[in-house]
Every structure is written in C-alpha cells, then in structure tokens.
Amino acid sequence: MAAVTLTNVVKRFGTFEVVHGANLDIADGEFVVFVGPSGCGKSTLLRMVAGLEDISGGEIAIGGKVVNDVEPADRGIAMVFQSYALYPHMTVEQNLSFGLRMNGNPKADTERRVKRAAEILCIDELMQRRPKQLSGGQRQRVAIGRAIVREPQVFLFDEPLSNLDAELRVQMRVEISRLHKELGVTMIYVTHDQTEAMTLADRIVVLKAGNVEQIGAPLDLYDDPTNRFVAGFIGSPKMNFIAAKVVETSNSAAVVELVNHGGARLRKPLCEAFPTVGTEVMLGVRPEHFFEAGEGDCDIPVKADVAEHLGSVSYVYADAGPEELIIEREARRQRASSDHFTVSIKAERSLLFDRTGARIR
Amino acid sequence: MRYRNATAYRFLTPYLLIFAIFWIWPIISSFLISFQATRTVPWRFAPTFNWGRLIGDPAFFNALKNTLLILVIQVPVMISLAIVMAVLLNSPLLKARGLYRFAFFAPVVVGEVAYSAVFRLMFSLDFGIVNKLLNSVGLPKIDWFSNVTPAMALIMIAVTWRWAGYNAIIILAGLQSIPDDVYEAATLDRVSKVKQFFHITLPLLKPVIVFCAVLSIIGTMQLFTEPFLITERGGPGGGTETLGLLLYRQGFRSLNFGYASAVAYTMAGLAIAITLVQLWLTREPK
Numbered sequence: 001m002a003a004v005t006l007t008n009v010v011k012r013f014g015t016f017e018v019v020h021g022a023n024l025d026i027a028d029g030e031f032v033v034f035v036g037p038s039g040c041g042k043s044t045l046l047r048m049v050a051g052l053e054d055i056s057g058g059e060i061a062i063g064g065k066v067v068n069d070v071e072p073a074d075r076g077i078a079m080v081f082q083s084y085a086l087y088p089h090m091t092v093e094q095n096l097s098f099g100l101r102m103n104g105n106p107k108a109d110t111e112r113r114v115k116r117a118a119e120i121l122c123i124d125e126l127m128q129r130r131p132k133q134l135s136g137g138q139r140q141r142v143a144i145g146r147a148i149v150r151e152p153q154v155f156l157f158d159e160p161l162s163n164l165d166a167e168l169r170v171q172m173r174v175e176i177s178r179l180h181k182e183l184g185v186t187m188i189y190v191t192h193d194q195t196e197a198m199t200l201a202d203r204i205v206v207l208k209a210g211n212v213e214q215i216g217a218p219l220d221l222y223d224d225p226t227n228r229f230v231a232g233f234i235g236s237p238k239m240n241f242i243a244a245k246v247v248e249t250s251n252s253a254a255v256v257e258l259v260n261h262g263g264a265r266l267r268k269p270l271c272e273a274f275p276t277v278g279t280e281v282m283l284g285v286r287p288e289h290f291f292e293a294g295e296g297d298c299d300i301p302v303k304a305d306v307a308e309h310l311g312s313v314s315y316v317y318a319d320a321g322p323e324e325l326i327i328e329r330e331a332r333r334q335r336a337s338s339d340h341f342t343v344s345i346k347a348e349r350s351l352l353f354d355r356t357g358a359r360i361r
Numbered sequence: 362m363r364y365r366n367a368t369a370y371r372f373l374t375p376y377l378l379i380f381a382i383f384w385i386w387p388i389i390s391s392f393l394i395s396f397q398a399t400r401t402v403p404w405r406f407a408p409t410f411n412w413g414r415l416i417g418d419p420a421f422f423n424a425l426k427n428t429l430l431i432l433v434i435q436v437p438v439m440i441s442l443a444i445v446m447a448v449l450l451n452s453p454l455l456k457a458r459g460l461y462r463f464a465f466f467a468p469v470v471v472g473e474v475a476y477s478a479v480f481r482l483m484f485s486l487d488f489g490i491v492n493k494l495l496n497s498v499g500l501p502k503i504d505w506f507s508n509v510t511p512a513m514a515l516i517m518i519a520v521t522w523r524w525a526g527y528n529a530i531i532i533l534a535g536l537q538s539i540p541d542d543v544y545e546a547a548t549l550d551r552v553s554k555v556k557q558f559f560h561i562t563l564p565l566l567k568p569v570i571v572f573c574a575v576l577s578i579i580g581t582m583q584l585f586t587e588p589f590l591i592t593e594r595g596g597p598g599g600g601t602e603t604l605g606l607l608l609y610r611q612g613f614r615s616l617n618f619g620y621a622s623a624v625a626y627t628m629a630g631l632a633i634a635i636t637l638v639q640l641w642l643t644r645e646p647k
Contacts, residue, residue, distance in 0.1 A: 099550025
C-alpha cells in the first residue's frame with residue numbers, strides 16, 4: 001500500500017499543454033476518482049502516474065519515492081484499461097499469470113496468486129476460456145484479476161466500466177467498491193461518469209481542460225461546489241442556473257433579482273464576498289431543491305414542457321421565460337390539471353456564482 | 362426462380378458468360394487435355410499417357426525438387442525478413458515512414474523484365490557490382506549463372522527482393538491492428554520488448570503471416586519469371602528449372618499441351634496440399 005503525491009505535474013504534447021500543474025495528495029488506501037468531461041486530461045494524468053506517459057514537469061511520488069524516471073513496472077502499480085487489454089490469444093489463466101511467468105516468478109507462487117485473484121473475482125470457472133469467449137463483464141473481471149495478481153501498491157482504473165451496459169456497470173461498480181474494501185489498497189479511478197465518481201470515491205478530483213477544479217468528498221462537492229463548472233458537473237440531472245442581478249447588498253447578504261422571472265427577488269445570506277449592486281450573477285438551484293409555492297423565499301411561475309416519470313420521482317423540464325429549468329417533483333399518478341405551476345426557491349438551498357463562474361459565498 | 366432474382370441474373374449474365382468461357386472452360390478443358398496424347402496430331406484419348414510419364418520423368422522431378430527447394434528456403438526467409446521490415450516500419454522512432462513504405466513496396470510495381478535485366482547486370486561475373494563488392498572485401502568472385510547453387514541462390518535473392526516488401530506491407534497492416542494497450546499492459550507486467558515480440562506480436566500476427574505464407578506458396582509453385590529471365594530458361598543445365606518453366610517448355614516450346622496440362626494440375630494440387638497442411642498446422646486451438 002502506498003500514498004501517491006502529485007506536485008505541479010505538467011504534461012505537454014509538443015507545445016500544447018494538456019495538464020497545467022496538478023497538485024494532489026492521495027492517502028494510503030484511499031479511493032480517489034478523477035472525473036471530468038472528455039479531453040480534460042484525466043486519463044493523461046492517470047497514465048503519467050502509471051509511467052505510460054512522460055511527465056513534462058513537476059513530480060510524482062508513490063510511497064514517498066519520486067517515480068518520474070522509474071519504469072512503469074517498477075512503480076508498484078497495476079492498471080485496468082478501458083478496453084480491458086487482455087491478451088486475445090491466451091486463456092484467462094495465461095492472461096493472469098503472463099507477467100509473473102515472463103519474470104520467472106516461482107510456479108507455486110504464481111499459481112497461488114492466480115488462484116486467489118480467481119477466487120476474489122469468482123472467475124474460477126472461466127480459467128480455460130479465451131477473452132473472445134467471455135462477456136464484457138467477465139472480461140473486465142479478468143482485467144481486474146490481472147491487476148490483482150501483481151499485488152500492487154496502487155491500482156489504476158482507466159474508465160473500466162465504460163464499455164459495459166448500464167446494468168452490468170452498476171454491478172461492477174459494487175464489485176470494485178467491495179474489492180477496495182477487501183484489498184484496502186490505494187485506488188485511482190478515471191471516469192467521465194459523475195454517478196460512478198459519486199458512488200465509488202472517498203474523494204473526487206474534478207478536472208476541466210487540464211486544471212484541477214476541486215478536490216473533495218463526493219457530498220462536499222455536491223453540497224459545496226467551488227465554481228459553476230463543478231456545480232454543473234456533479235449531480236444528475238444537473239444544477240439549474242438562473243440569471244440574476246444584485247439589486248441590494250449589505251454586510252451579511254445580497255438581494256438578487258431573477259431577471260427572467262418577472263422581478264422575483266431572493267435574499268441570499270453571504271459571509272465572504274459581497275458583490276456590488278448591479279452585478280450580474282447566476283443562481284444555482286438543484287432540481288430537488290425546488291419547493292412548493294410559498295414554502296421557500298422566492299416563488300417563480302413555470303410551464304411544464306416535458307416530464308420524465310421515474311417512478312419515485314418525476315423530472316419536469318419547464319419553460320421559465322428564456323430559461324429551461326429541470327425540476328424534481330414527487331411522482332404523481334394522476335395527470336396534472338394544468339401545465340402551469342409555481343415553484344419556490346429557498347435561499348439556503350441555492351448557490352450564487354459570479355460571471356466568471358466562481359462561487360460567491 | 363423469383364422475378365426479382367431473374368432480373369439480377371440477367372444483369373450478371375455478361376460477366377458469367379465471360380467467366381464461363383475464359384475461366385471455367387480452360388480449367389475443364391486443360392483437365393481433359395491432360396488425358397490426351399498431344400505429341401502427334403490428331404490428339405487421342407490416352408488416360409495414362411501424360412500422368413504415367415509424369416511419374417517417371419526426371420525433368421519433372423528435377424523441376425519439382427528445384428521448386429520445393431526454393432519454397433522451403435526462400436519463403437521462410439522472405440516472411441521472416443518481411444516481419445522484421447514491418448516491425449521497423451511500425452516503429453514510432455522511424456522518420457519518413459511513408460518514404461520507406463513506398464521504397465519497400467516499389468519492387469512489386471517495377472516491370473519484371475526490367476528488374477531481371479538489372480539483376481543480371483548486378484550479378485554479372487566480370488562487371489557486376491555484387492562480385493565487385495565481394496572482391497573488395499577479399500572474397501572470390503562467384504559465377505552466379507554457371508553453377509547451380511549460386512544460380513539457385515540468385516533466384517531466391519531476386520524473388521525475396523521482389524516480394525519481401527509486399528509482404529511487409531501486409532504484415533504492417535496486421536501489426537497496426539494490434540491495440541497499443543495490450544503492449545502497455547505487458548510493459549506494466551515487466552515483459553521485455555523482445556518477449557513482447559515473441560509472446561504477443563507473433564501470436565497475434567499469426568493469421569496475417571499464414572495469409573502471406575499461403576500467397577507465397579502459391580506464387581512459388583508457379584515461379585516462372587525469374588528462372589526464365591535471370592538464369593536464362595532455368596539454367597545452368599536445368600539447374601533452376603521450376604515446374605512453371607517445365608510447363609512452359611512442354612506447352613509452348615514442344616507444343617505438348619497434354620503433358621503441360623498434367624504438370625499444371627500437379628502444380629495446383631501440390632499448392633493446395635501444401636497450403637492445407639500449413640493451415641492445419643497453424644490452426645487456432647479450440
């Protein structure tokens with residue numbers, strides 16, 4: 001087991017910089033998820049930790065030892081690839097033992113490690129099959145098994161579930177979580193799926209365009225995002241952003257007017273920054289934080305456009321002036337009498353962002 | 362036949378007619394001719410005339426021996442060379458990859474007569490650059506055209522030069538279809554590049570290599586141009602005569618079409634048999 005530390009890590013492809021000085025401390029045994037949209041540099045960062053990409057600047061340390069110039073095989077890591085990267089011409093057993101056999105590991109020890117991995121992942125029955133004879137989920141298990149037999153200090157997962165169907169993804173998510181508990185080793189996991197990030201991680205690292213936007217526990221990121229990007233990226237359906245303007249300010253609060261909602265006003269208590277009157281801001285409200293009319297601090301009328309009924313809740317896509325709002329409502333079996341209804345926003349359940357997207361607290 | 366299908370077949374008819382007249386009929390006809398004595402006119406049906414001669418003909422066995430010798434030595438050497446060339450072409454360290462790819466493929470598009478003439482000049486006893494090079498490093502001159510062993514070697518060198526690049530390009534396509542992350546996984550498994558080549562690259566290239574080998578076997582069984590043009594009709598003294606050349610000699614010099622047809626069918630049968638054995642030996646385990 002080992003801690004992983006990234007200090008000002010930079011990656012350039014030619015003159016194009018894709019990771020701009022990432023700093024991160026991952027504790028021993030921690031499960032950290034890198035999440036972000038395509039092209040944000042999360043896989044590149046992971047591959048730099050693995051040693052599959054050179055580091056253009058900064059330092060990566062694993063278990064307290066700087067590994068910038070250490071060969072991938074000597075870093076004490078094992079990696080599970082998005083495409084599984086199984087050796088197609090070998091059986092499952094040969095896939096698991098290949099690395100050990102090639103390095104002259106004692107046969108008895110190789111057999112023990114392979115057997116243990118097979119037991120952990122319940123793939124004993126598949127040992128003589130070849131990858132093409134396995135389902136996607138089984139292949140992924142074998143890929144994880146191949147990582148387990150290496151008995152690494154750090155497990156790296158590069159979008160391992162993205163090729164699986166939705167049901168299998170949920171099942172494998174649970175298995176990876178269980179595996180982390182069982183092995184207790186450090187795991188770094190890359191995904192673009194914020195649900196995977198929320199469900200698996202001890203801590204999430206949100207990346208955007210090569211920058212670390214925020215690091216924190218899943219619910220901390222959900223409840224207290226540092227900027228509009230994180231607020232929008234974490235949470236499904238995503239947070240609503242309502243255009244507003246500061247119309248009054250005091251030492252402890254700002255009153256904002258929702259510009260597209262007939263001058264509806266909300267008094268938002270603040271403790272750090274106090275924007276000046278006239279400042280254009282964005283009010284962030286999660287779909288589940290809309291309340292019945294009169295229950296909050298500011299009512300806005302909306303017109304339902306489309307509704308998605310998920311059984312326990314419904315998501316109403318509502319027109320509210322030029323803005324479309326996603327509103328979570330308690331599922332109702334009877335058809336609503338009207339498409340028009342009013343929702344209410346509570347000040348403590350909303351977030352304020354400035355024009356650059358930075359949070360105003 | 363349904364109307365829709367009939368229309369389709371009407372469109373296909375011109376091609377099918379040409380195919381039947383110029384492909385199917387010659388195949389059937391030559392098979393029938395192989396059972397006829399064709400040395401004198403009129404031809405007469407004599408089932409054992411040509412096939413019986415084949416079994417006891419030293420010229421046939423000489424040609425067969427030469428063809429199989431070239432097959433056994435030249436094909437493995439050429440395929441090995443093609444694999445090495447493909448791996449080099451696939452290297453990310455290689456600059457001007459497109460130029461090399463063209464250069465390796467170029468021999469195939471060079472006219473056979475032109476390249477044979479150049480080879481004759483290069484390997485000429487007194488004026489050839491090859492002998493000059495041998496001399497310059499203190500080795501004696503070799504009379505490539507008068508002795509059987511050097512002449513056979515020359516045929517193999519020429520065929521290898523012409524087709525190694527072609528096979529390398531096919532193998533390169535196979536190499537490029539192997540995903541990078543398989544190698545990355547092996548790198549993380551501390552598997553050296555050499556072991557990666559033998560334990561990952563070669564097994565994954567097997568279908569492509571088998572394909573190239575089958576093409577080469579068929580090509581070698583029909584080998585004609587090089588012994589005809591470079592070593593002057595299979596010389597010295599039939600030392601490089603191949604089955605293809607024997608067929609030509611019998612069919613178009615002696616006009617003995619019956620025997621030439623029997624040789625042709627033997628060549629095709631051998632090519633099929635060797636290919637089947639090879640496919641069986643290299644089959645995928647179930």
